[in-house]
Amino acid sequence: MSKKKALYVAMIVSLIVSIFGGTAFAEADRVPGGPSTEGNTNISSIITYDEMIKELNKLEKRSKGSLEIMTLDEFGYEPGKSEAGRDLYVAKIGEGDEKVWVQGRIHGNEPYGTESILEVMKKLVSNGSPTYETLREEITFYFIPMYNPDGSEKNIRHTLLEESEDRRIDLNRDWAEDGFAASESLAYYSFWTDVKPDYAIDIHHQGLKTQYGTNKAVTLSLGISLAPGGPTLPSIEDGAYDELTRQMQVYVYDALNDYGNINIDRYTVGGGDYVIDIKGGVVSAMMLGLNYDGMNADGHSNPAVFFETSGNTRDGNLGQKSRGKLIRQNVRGLESLLYGIATEEVKDVDAERWDEIPISPIKGYQTDDGIIPIDNEGF
Numbered sequence: 505m506s507k508k509k510a511l512y513v514a515m516i517v518s519l520i521v522s523i524f525g526g527t528a529f530a531e532a533d534r535v536p537g538g539p540s541t542e543g544n545t546n547i548s549s550i551i552t553y554d555e556m557i558k559e560l561n562k563l564e565k566r567s568k569g570s571l572e573i574m575t576l577d578e579f580g581y582e583p584g585k586s587e588a589g590r591d592l593y594v595a596k597i598g599e600g601d602e603k604v605w606v607q608g609r610i611h612g613n614e615p616y617g618t619e620s621i622l623e624v625m626k627k628l629v630s631n632g633s634p635t636y637e638t639l640r641e642e643i644t645f646y647f648i649p650m651y652n653p654d655g656s657e658k659n660i661r662h663t664l665l666e667e668s669e670d671r672r673i674d675l676n677r678d679w680a681e682d683g684f685a686a687s688e689s690l691a692y693y694s695f696w697t698d699v700k701p702d703y704a705i706d707i708h709h710q711g712l713k714t715q716y717g718t719n720k721a722v723t724l725s726l727g728i729s730l731a732p733g734g735p736t737l738p739s740i741e742d743g744a745y746d747e748l749t750r751q752m753q754v755y756v757y758d759a760l761n762d763y764g765n766i767n768i769d770r771y772t773v774g775g776g777d778y779v780i781d782i783k784g785g786v787v788s789a790m791m792l793g794l795n796y797d798g799m800n801a802d803g804h805s806n807p808a809v810f811f812e813t814s815g816n817t818r819d820g821n822l823g824q825k826s827r828g829k830l831i832r833q834n835v836r837g838l839e840s841l842l843y844g845i846a847t848e849e850v851k852d853v854d855a856e857r858w859d860e861i862p863i864s865p866i867k868g869y870q871t872d873d874g875i876i877p878i879d880n881e882g883f
C-alpha cells in the first residue's frame with residue numbers, strides 16, 4: 505500500500521470509528537464466542553445494494569435457469585420500488601409444494617440477513633448434498649435478501665419517506681390495517697398476497713446480550729413478533745401458530761445449540777423485561793392474515809419466526825472478527841429450520857419444550873398500545 509493510500513485508509517477508519525462509536529466494551533466480562541466487542545464496526549465489509557445485485561445476477565447465471573431473480577416493479581405492482589426509487593429484489597428457487605418466504609435486512613442497519621440469505625441461495629444453486637437436494641425438492645423459496653435497500657445504503661434502521669425526508673418509517677411496523685406509509689411495504693405486501701407462503705423467516709440483529717443468570721454471551725435469540733402464549737397469537741387459527749412458532753424455535757435450538765460458539769436464548773426487549781407483541785410487524789401481519797383493500801380476501805395467513813443475531817452496527821459492535829461466525833450461525837439456523845419444514849420434522853417437535861429455551865424473567869408484553877403486564881408464570 506502506498507503512503508498516500510495508507511493515510512487515506514487510516515482517515516476512513518477513524519471516520520467510521522467516530523461515526524459508529526469507538527467506545528470499548530468491557531471485554532473481560534464476557535466469555536468468548538459472542539460477537540466482537542472490539543468497539544468498532546467495519547462497515548466496509550458489509551455488502552452494499554450494488555454488490556448484492558451483482559451477486560444475484562452471478563447466481564442466476566450459474567443456476568442455468570433454476571434461480572429466478574425479479575424486481576417487484578416487473579410484477580406491475582404500484583409502486584414497485586423503494587421510497588428512494590431503488591428496485592426491490594426478490595428471488596425464487598426450488599420445486600417443492602411448501603412455499604417459504606425468507607427476508608433479511610428490513611432494518612437497514614442489521615446487515616447479515618442479506619449475506620446469510622445469499623449464502624443459502626448459493627448452496628441451493630450449487631450444493632449437491634442430500635440436505636440441499638431435499639430442500640430443492642420439497643420447498644419453493646421466495647428470498648428477499650435486502651428488504652430495505654434505502655435504509656441499508658444509509659446504514660439506518662428506517663426508510664425515509666420521499667415526500668418528507670424527515671419522516672422515518674420503521675418498515676417492520678408498517679403492515680397496518682389502515683394502509684402503508686412506505687412504498688416498500690405495499691410492494692412487498694402485494695407480492696405476499698400473490699405468493700401466499702406457508703412459512704416465513706425474518707432475519708434481524710439485536711444488541712449485545714448476556715444469557716440471563718450467566719456470563720455467557722448470547723449469539724442468537726429466537727422469537728416472533730406476536731408472542732406465543734401472549735395476548736394475540738393463541739387465538740389465531742385455533743392456536744395452530746402458537747404451537748408451530750414454538751416448534752420452529754425449538755427445532756432451531758436443538759439443531760444449533762451443540763455447535764461451539766453458538767449460544768441461544770429467547771428474544772426479549774426492554775433490557776430483558778418484555779417480549780414483543782406487535783400487530784404492524786410484517787410477519788405479525790402475515791400471521792394475522794392482513795386483508796388490506798381486499799387484496800387478501802381469502803384470508804391467507806402463515807406462521808413465522810425471527811432470528812435475532814447479536815451485534816449491531818448502531819451499537820458499533822459488529823467487528824470483522826465475528827462476521828464469518830455470525831453469518832455461519834444464521835446459515836446453519838436457516839438450513840436446519842428449512843430442513844425441518846421440508847421433512848415436516850418441525851411438526852413432530854414437542855411445543856412445550858419451548859420453555860427450555862433460556863429467557864430472563866418477563867414482566868409483560870410490549871404491544872402497539874403499550875405494556876400489558878403479566879405475572880412471570882410460564883416463562
Ligand SMILES: [Zn+2]
Binds near residue numbers: 610611614708709
Ligand atoms: Zn430488526
